[in-house]
Amino acid sequence: MIAVDTNLLVYAHREDSPFHQRAAACVAGLAEDRATWAIPWPCLHEFFAIVTHPRIYAPPTPRERALDQIDAWLESPSLMLLAESESHWSELRSLISVAQLAGAQVHDARIAALCLQHGVQTLWSADRDFGRFPKLSVANPLIA
16 A cells, blocks of 8 residues: 655645646546555645645645645545554654654654554655655655
């Protein structure tokens, strides 16, 4: 199973992104395929926060359009949403300890822990910070 990180969701949505066409094709390919794919819940939250933020995008995505985008992804019958379970803390705690993380770095550890606890084979991300988690396979589908 492939999981998708926030940055690919943002690039797939924002037509002004230089990575838009490739990211949109990647996400659409997953959404239209029969194979299960995943989005961690925190990535959807972060997607909404980023694309609607006026200091990040001028103009930002209108609230309703961002909500509609999330609804469209949620309509994919093969999508699995990744949420915390009772085993989440032990996985997250281990990742934080091994990578010696603090502060904002914990967000990526949370995504990594969700992926690991749900059996994700690969996280698609353009964020190299996931390299801190050697237990998680990460690939950037935007690079040929």
